[in-house]
Amino acid sequence: MKLTLRFRIPVEQGNRAEADGTLSAALRSPVEKTSPASRC
Numbered sequence: 001m002k003l004t005l006r007f008r009i010p011v012e013q014g015n016r017a018e019a020d021g022t023l024s025a026a027l028r029s030p031v032e033k034t035s036p037a038s039r040c
Helices: 011-020 022-034
Strands: none
Touching: 011 022
16 A cells, blocks of 8 residues: 655755754654554
């Protein structure tokens, strides 16, 4: 199964989140929750 997720991130907030390292964690959480591998 393939799934496409779209994230909309305001530029300034996204830049701050990337700079302080919270962006990747924020994106990882919903991706892992929707991953078919996480349901096995």
